[in-house]
Amino acid sequence: MIVSVLEKMSAGVNHWIEYLLFGMGFSMALLVATQVFFRYVLNQSLFWSEELARYLLVWLTFLGASAAYYRHAHPGVDILYRRMTPGLRKVCLVLIHLVSISLFVVMIVYGYRFAHFVQLQTTPALQLPKWIVLSIIPISGAVLLIHGITFLVDALQRSRP
Structure with a gap:
């Protein structure tokens, strides 16, 4: 029961x-293409476009990591894991999820602290509050935590890994 609720929540968030x-x-x-057009065709520069593209890339990276984690698309070395007995695999899988969940909690706590620390600063070109840019760290940590808890509960309830 709880696994299906967690799986639906995890799938919905990932969607x-x-x-x-x-x-x-x-x-x-589109932003980068526009910047190239302005710079090389019109001999003008959109001074804010590089900063915005950089912040979009940061957000893409963190959110992309959560989507990859949900789809199990992250790289891994499973040479030893494949040779383990099913019982040892389950223990290993549970430990991996527990360590992952711990790291996601660290992302949330310290990401929030860092975003709070820079709350009065603004970005140079866009004059955005920096906490908006850095808020992706605890946000992605929370999304990763949802996926991690779902995977942990699923691993604990499955009879075979």
Whole structure:
């Protein structure tokens, strides 16, 4: 019961994250193409475009990591894991999820602290509050935590890894 609720929540969050990733990726490509056009064809520069593209890339990276984690698309070395007994695999999998969850909690706590620390600073060109840019760290940590808890509960309830 709890696994199905967690899986639905994790899938729903990831669904919207992937739409957001598409929109941000498309926006970034359009922004960079526009900047190239302005710079080399019109001999003008959009002074704010590089900064915005950089911040979009940061957000794409963190949100993309959560989407990759959800889809198990992250790189891994499983030479030893494949040779383990099923019982040892399950223990190993649970430990991996516990360590991952711990790191996601660290992302949330320290990401929030860092965003709070720079709350009065603004970005040079866009004059955006820096906390908006840095808020992606605890946000992605929370999304990763949802996925991690889902994977942990699933691993604990499965009889075979």
